[in-house]
Amino acid sequence: MKLYNDDCLNVLKKMQDNSVDLILTDPPYGIGINKMNFVTSGAVKVGGAYRNDYSNSSTDWDSEGLSLKQWKEIERVSKNQIVFGANNFSNILPESKCWYVWDKRGADKFNNDFGDCEFIYTSFDKPCRVIRYLWSGMLQENMRKKEKRVHPTQKPVPVMERLIEDFTEKGDVVLDCFMGSGSTGVASLKLQRDFIGVELDKKYFEIAEKRCEEWDNQARLF
DSSP states (O other): EEEEEOOOOOHHHHHHHTEEEEEEOOOSSOOOOSEEETTTSEEESSSSSSSSTOSOSSSSSSBBBBBHHHHHHHHHHHEEEEESEEEEEEEEEOOOSSSSEOHHHHHHHTTTTTEEEEEEOSOSSSSOEEEEEEEETTTTTTGGGGGOOSSSTTOHHHHHHHHHHHOOOOOOOEESSOOOOSHHHHHHHHHTTEEEEEEHHHHHHHHHHHHHHHHHHHHHTT
């Protein structure tokens, strides 16, 4: 496991061509999500930042979306790519035969500003699939083992696990160049993949680092 608190371009430019099996990432969309308000209960409302121990992020991380320069580096260093929020990057991402749709299972009654599903681009030549996993305000698929939501665009670990299982093998290298709170890293480590994570925002990096280290230490016991 390697984690970097840095701009993804700085890290990607130092990497060799095709050195990563899969880049699985959820880039900023460039729509100012970081300026909305996310209450600690997990229900989502419009208007500020998370009001918890991590409070305001240290960077204006959603002021700009995925850039063409970033995408070219992502393509160069990885054999395959999976990108969340792909409908926001139609002018950058190439055509694909294999799209995944994450169905959050119904309208979000807590906040109509967030969609009922997310479009996921993949570079693979496989059938399209739907992932159904409840993630709506305070409601989660597994209410007995709720994940603490500390990032506005945080993804459920089981959703990331599904993608990693479908498209990689044990020992493969998975990179998330917009790591956020570290869900991709947790899923990768749980499934015995090597993980590389990059996050520019220091506070979110610290959250991701803690989550990933906990799973990495746990994996070393077996």
